[in-house]
Amino acid sequence: MAREFTRRDFLKLGAMGAATAVMAGCQPPRPWITLEPYVRPPEQQLAGVATWFASTCRQCPAGCGILVRIMNGRALKIEGNPDHPLNQGKLCARGQAGLQVLYNPDRLTGPVQQSQRGSRTYEPLAWEAGINTLYEKLAAAGGRVAVWTNSTVSGHLFDLFQRFSAAVGGPSPLVYDLYTGFNGYRLLADVSQELFGRAALPTYSLSHADVILSFGADFLGTGLSAVRYGREFGGFRSQPLGKRGYLVQLEPRMSISAAVADHWVPLRPGTEGLVAGALVQIIAEEELASADRAALAQSLIGGLDVGSIAAASDVPAEELLHLAHAFASASQAVALPGAALTGTDAGAEALAAVQALNLIAGTAGEASGLTLSPPSPSEAVLSPEPAAFSDMQALIEQMRAGQVQVLLVHGANPAYDLPEQVGFLDAVANVPFVASFAPIVDETALWADLILPDRTYLEGWGYALVSPSFDQPAVSGQQPVVTPVFDSRSTADILLTVARGIPAAAQALPWPHEVAFLQETVEQLGPGAAGGSGIDVLWTRFQQEGGWWPASPPEPEAPSLASAPTIQLQSPSFRGGEEEYPYHLYLYPSGLLSDGRGASQPWLQGSPDPMTTVSWQTWVELHPETAEELGVHDGDIVQVTSPEGELEAPVCVYPAIRPDTVAIPLGQGHTDYGRYARDRGRNPMQLVGAQADATGSSLAWSTLRVKIRPTGEKVALALFENKVGVTEGFLNAEFPH
Amino acid sequence: MEQPERKWTMIVDIDKCTGCAACVVACHAENNVPIVTEQEVVRGRGQHWIRIERYWSGEYPHVKAHFLPILCQHCENAPCEPVCPAYATVHSPRENLNLQIYNRCIGTRYCGNNCPYKVRFFNYFDPNFVEPQDQQLNPDVTVRSAGVMEKCTFCVQRIRRAEEKALAEGHPLREDEVVPACVQTCPTGALVFGDLYNPESQVAKLLEPNNRKFRLLEHLGTLPSVYYLKGGTSRVSE
Numbered sequence: 001m002a003r004e005f006t007r008r009d010f011l012k013l014g015a016m017g018a019a020t021a022v023m024a025g026c027q028p029p030r031p032w033i034t035l036e037p038y039v040r041p042p043e044q045q046l047a048g049v050a051t052w053f054a055s056t057c058r059q060c061p062a063g064c065g066i067l068v069r070i071m072n073g074r075a076l077k078i079e080g081n082p083d084h085p086l087n088q089g090k091l092c093a094r095g096q097a098g099l100q101v102l103y104n105p106d107r108l109t110g111p112v113q114q115s116q117r118g119s120r121t122y123e124p125l126a127w128e129a130g131i132n133t134l135y136e137k138l139a140a141a142g143g144r145v146a147v148w149t150n151s152t153v154s155g156h157l158f159d160l161f162q163r164f165s166a167a168v169g170g171p172s173p174l175v176y177d178l179y180t181g182f183n184g185y186r187l188l189a190d191v192s193q194e195l196f197g198r199a200a201l202p203t204y205s206l207s208h209a210d211v212i213l214s215f216g217a218d219f220l221g222t223g224l225s226a227v228r229y230g231r232e233f234g235g236f237r238s239q240p241l242g243k244r245g246y247l248v249q250l251e252p253r254m255s256i257s258a259a260v261a262d263h264w265v266p267l268r269p270g271t272e273g274l275v276a277g278a279l280v281q282i283i284a285e286e287e288l289a290s291a292d293r294a295a296l297a298q299s300l301i302g303g304l305d306v307g308s309i310a311a312a313s314d315v316p317a318e319e320l321l322h323l324a325h326a327f328a329s330a331s332q333a334v335a336l337p338g339a340a341l342t343g344t345d346a347g348a349e350a351l352a353a354v355q356a357l358n359l360i361a362g363t364a365g366e367a368s369g370l371t372l373s374p375p376s377p378s379e380a381v382l383s384p385e386p387a388a389f390s391d392m393q394a395l396i397e398q399m400r401a402g403q404v405q406v407l408l409v410h411g412a413n414p415a416y417d418l419p420e421q422v423g424f425l426d427a428v429a430n431v432p433f434v435a436s437f438a439p440i441v442d443e444t445a446l447w448a449d450l451i452l453p454d455r456t457y458l459e460g461w462g463y464a465l466v467s468p469s470f471d472q473p474a475v476s477g478q479q480p481v482v483t484p485v486f487d488s489r490s491t492a493d494i495l496l497t498v499a500r501g502i503p504a505a506a507q508a509l510p511w512p513h514e515v516a517f518l519q520e521t522v523e524q525l526g527p528g529a530a531g532g533s534g535i536d537v538l539w540t541r542f543q544q545e546g547g548w549w550p551a552s553p554p555e556p557e558a559p560s561l562a563s564a565p566t567i568q569l570q571s572p573s574f575r576g577g578e579e580e581y582p583y584h585l586y587l588y589p590s591g592l593l594s595d596g597r598g599a600s601q602p603w604l605q606g607s608p609d610p611m612t613t614v615s616w617q618t619w620v621e622l623h624p625e626t627a628e629e630l631g632v633h634d635g636d637i638v639q640v641t642s643p644e645g646e647l648e649a650p651v652c653v654y655p656a657i658r659p660d661t662v663a664i665p666l667g668q669g670h671t672d673y674g675r676y677a678r679d680r681g682r683n684p685m686q687l688v689g690a691q692a693d694a695t696g697s698s699l700a701w702s703t704l705r706v707k708i709r710p711t712g713e714k715v716a717l718a719l720f721e722n723k724v725g726v727t728e729g730f731l732n733a734e735f736p737h
Numbered sequence: 738m739e740q741p742e743r744k745w746t747m748i749v750d751i752d753k754c755t756g757c758a759a760c761v762v763a764c765h766a767e768n769n770v771p772i773v774t775e776q777e778v779v780r781g782r783g784q785h786w787i788r789i790e791r792y793w794s795g796e797y798p799h800v801k802a803h804f805l806p807i808l809c810q811h812c813e814n815a816p817c818e819p820v821c822p823a824y825a826t827v828h829s830p831r832e833n834l835n836l837q838i839y840n841r842c843i844g845t846r847y848c849g850n851n852c853p854y855k856v857r858f859f860n861y862f863d864p865n866f867v868e869p870q871d872q873q874l875n876p877d878v879t880v881r882s883a884g885v886m887e888k889c890t891f892c893v894q895r896i897r898r899a900e901e902k903a904l905a906e907g908h909p910l911r912e913d914e915v916v917p918a919c920v921q922t923c924p925t926g927a928l929v930f931g932d933l934y935n936p937e938s939q940v941a942k943l944l945e946p947n948n949r950k951f952r953l954l955e956h957l958g959t960l961p962s963v964y965y966l967k968g969g970t971s972r973v974s975e
Contacts, residue, residue, distance in 0.1 A: 076766075092924060093762040105870065220757060607765075613791065656793070656800045
C-alpha cells in the first residue's frame with residue numbers, strides 16, 4: 001500500500017541525484033537509503049561468477065561435505081563436496097533442501113520472549129536484554145542447569161556446553177533426538193562396546209560384497225549414512241565382470257532398500273533378530289562355511305530352535321536354510337542391522353546376532369564387511385554421543401522433581417519427538433526457566449520463556465566428526481556461506497559471553513568468540529591431507545577443503561570379539577493383545593521428512609514419497625486384502641489405536657506389506673515449525689508410548705500392535721501417480737474435481 | 738539440415754536407481770521449479786521436471802517394485818515440436834536439445850498434450866516464492882510466469898556456461914565440465930551424462946555395446962536422447 005509517487009517526488013529525486021532515493025509507502029520511516037557501487041568489492045567477487053564455499057550438511061547426523069554456490073551474497077545451490085571422504089561429491093534429497101532451512105520465511109527475525117508459555121505470543125526484545133536475562137538466570141542457577149541438544153549440534157558447541165556444565169557443576173549435556181533415537185544409535189554403540197570393546201557405530205562396506213542380508217536396514221533411505229551407502233550400493237551393483245551382488249531385505253514393509261533388493265522377505269515385525277540367530281544356528285549345525293567360521297558360529301549361539309523361529313517369523317524353514325547357505329558360501333558377505341531391529345524390546349540380543357553373522361562371514365575389517373567408525377583423531381575434536389533412552393528419562397525425572405532451574409534447548413525438539421507418555425511437557429512445567437535457541441519456533445520452543453535464535457547451519461561456524469565414518473576419521477568443517485539472513489546470533493558466542501560473568505565458567509571458557517575456539521581446535525588437529533603448518537594455513541585449508549582428514553587413510557581396524565557372548569533370543573513380546581489389536585504397527589522415517597525435521601522445507605513436503613508418491617500428508621499403508629476386509633480404499637480415513645494412543649489418517653493401499661501389518665511414515669503432525677509443517681498430517685510417535693528396550697538404551701517402538709477402525713470420513717490422497725485403471729480391483733477412485 | 742556438433746545424451750541405469758529422489762529436489766533447486774500445493778497435487782498438477790515412477794509387479798509376497806526416473810527425453814523426433822503455433826518448442830540444431838523458449842509460449846498446451854512421456858508441465862499460477870525464498874533463485878534460469886510451459890532442459894544453463902568458459906579459455910569443452918544437477922547429486926551414480934558424438938565420453942563407452950540398453954516407447958519413433966539400462970535380479974543357487 002504505497003502512497004502514489006507524484007511528479008513532485010520525481011523532481012525531488014532528480015534533484016538529489018542517483019546516489020540516493022526517497023522511500024515512500026508502508027516501510028518504517030527512513031528518509032533515504034544509500035545506493036553505493038562496489039568501490040571496494042569483496043575479494044573474489046566477479047559479476048556473474050559464483051563463489052563456492054565448503055561447509056557441512058546438518059540435515060542428518062552423518063556429516064556429508066557440501067559446496068555451496070554463492071552469487072551476490074546469496075546461496076543458490078548446494079552440491080556434495082567431491083573431495084570429502086564420506087560422500088565424495090554426492091548429496092541426498094535432504095541435503096539439497098538445506099537452502100530452504102536458510103531461507104525459511106517463518107524463521108524468527110530476532111530474539112523473543114513469551115510471558116506465558118504456549119501462548120504463541122512472542123514479544124521481541126533486544127539482544128542485550130535477552131542475553132542479560134539468560135545470564136541472570138544461569139548465574140542464579142549454579143549447577144542446576146540442564147542442556148538438551150541433538151545429534152547435529154556442532155562439535156564445538158557441544159564442547160562448550162560440556163565445559164560450561166562441568167564448570168558450574170551441572171549434568172553433562174543430553175543429546176537426544178528422534179533420528180538417532182529411532183535408528184538405535186546408542187544401542188549400536190553399546191553393543192559394539194560389549195562385543196568389540198569399543199563404543200563405536202558399526203559401518204559396513206558394501207561395494208565389494210557378494211551377499212548382503214539386510215535385517216530391516218533402510219540403508220538407502222534414512223539409515224545411518226544414506227549418501228555414503230548410496231555410493232556403496234552403486235559400487236555393489238557394478239562390480240567387475242558384470243557381478244552385481246545379491247541383496248536380501250528382510251522387513252515387513254518394503255522400503256526403497258527392499259525395492260532394489262533381489263529378494264524381499266516379509267518377515268513378521270520384531271523377528272529380525274530371531275531370523276539372524278536362526279541363520280547363525282544353521283551355519284553352526286550344518287557346519288556351513290569354513291571350519292573355523294562354523295566353529296565360531298557354534299561358540300556364539302546357544303541352541304536355538306530353527307523350526308519355532310520359522311513359525312514365529314513367518315519365514316519358512318527352507319528359506320532360512322537357503323539364506324544361511326547363501327551367506328556362508330559367499331566370500332564377501334555382510335549383514336546389516338536395521339532400525340526396527342534395534343527398536344524391539346530385546347534389541348541388544350537381536351543386534352548381537354547380526355554382528356555375529358558379520359564375524360562369521362570372516363570379512364570384518366576388510367574391503368567389504370563390518371568395521372567400526374574410527375575414533376576421533378584428536379582429543380580436541382568431540383562428537384555429540386546420542387544418549388540412552390534411560391538417561392533421557394533420568395533428566396526428565398530431574399526436571400519433574402524441580403531439580404533443574406534452567407533448561408537450555410538447542411537443535412532438539414523433544415515436545416514433538418517424544419511420545420506424550422515420556423512426560424516431557426509435564427516435566428518442563430516444573431522448570432522455572434526454559435531458553436531455546438531454535439531459529440524457527442518449533443513445538444519445544446513453544447514452551448520456552450526466551451528464544452535466542454541461533455544461526456542455521458549455512459550461516460554458522462563449527463565442525464562435525466563424521467559419524468559414522470567408513471574408512472578413515474574425518475572432521476567436516478562448517479563455515480558461514482552467507483551473512484545471516486535474519487537477526488540471529490551464534491549460540492556459542494552467547495554462551496562465551498554469558499560465561500564471562502559467571503566466575504566458575506569464565507575460566508573454563510576463556511575464548512573471546514567461537515572462531516578463536518575453533519581455530520585452537522584446528523591447530524590441535526594438525527596437518528592432514530591438505531598439509532600446511534601454523535594456525536593461519538591450517539585454518540585456511542580447513543575452510544577451503546571443507547574439513548580435515550588424514551593424509552593417508554589408516555588401515556581399517558578389524559573388529560574382533562572382546563567377549564564371546566552366547567546369543568540368547570526370544571520371541572518378541574508385543575504390547576497389545578492379538579485379539580483386541582489384530583495388526584502390527586510398523587513406523588518408518590520418511591525418506592524426505594526424515595524424523596520430522598524436514599517438514600519445514602517445501603521441496604521435501606512437495607516431492608513425492610518414493611514408494612507411494614504421496615506428498616504433503618500422513619497416510620496409513622494397508623495391504624489390499626486388509627483394506628478389503630476393512631472396506632476401505634485410498635483416502636478413507638481410519639482411526640489407528642495402540643495401547644498407548646491413537647491417530648486418524650487416510651489409507652494408502654500398499655501391495656508390498658504384510659497383510660497383518662500397517663505402516664505409517666514419521667514426519668508430519670507438527671503444530672508449529674512454520675507454515676509448511678504446521679497443521680498437516682499426524683505424528684505417529686503418539687502411538688508408541690514410553691517403553692525402552694531391556695537395556696534401557698533404546699526406545700522400543702517396533703513391538704506394538706494396533707487396531708483399525710474406518711471412520712467413514714474421506715479425504716483426497718495427494719498422489720502424484722494416477723492409480724485409476726492401474727491398480728487391480730480399484731474401481732471407486734474419484735477423479736479430481 | 739546442418740549436422741549437429743554434439744549429441745547430449747543421458748543414461749539412466751535402472752539397476753542402480755534407488756528412488757531416493759535426490760535428483761528431484763536438486764532439479765527444483767537448480768531450475769527454479771515451483772512446488773505446488775497439496776490441493777494442486779490432488780488436481781493432478783504435480784510439477785517435477787524429473788520424477789521417479791514406481792511400478793509394481795507380481796503378487797504378494799513375490800511383489801516387486803521398480804523405479805523409473807523420467808525426464809524430458811530430448812527426442813530427435815519430438816512430437817511436441819511440430820505442434821507449437823508460436824515456435825516456443827524447437828529443436829536446437831547444433832546440439833540436439835529440445836528447447837523451450839518461455840517468452841514465445843502462449844500456453845496452448847498442445848506440446849504437453851502431444852508428449853507421450855508426459856514430461857511437460859504448465860504453469861497454472863504465477864510463482865509464489867515467499868521472501869526470502871526468492872534469494873535462492875538461480876539467476877541463470879528464467880523464473881516462469883503463469884501461462885507458460887516448462888520442462889527439463891538438460892540444465893542448458895550449465896551447458897552454456899561451460900561452453901562460454903571453454904571458449905574464453907580457448908580449449909574444447911571437456912566431458913567433465915558439464916553435468917546437470919540431477920546427475921551431479923545422484924548418490925549411486927545411476928545417472929550419467931555426456932556427448933554421444935565424442936567416442937571417449939562415458940556415455941559413448943557405456944552404450945556401445947550394451948545389451949541392457951533400451952529407450953522408452955521406442956516404437957513411437959521419437960528417437961529419445963535418454964537411454965535406460967535394464968535392471969536385473971541376482972539369484973543364488975543352492
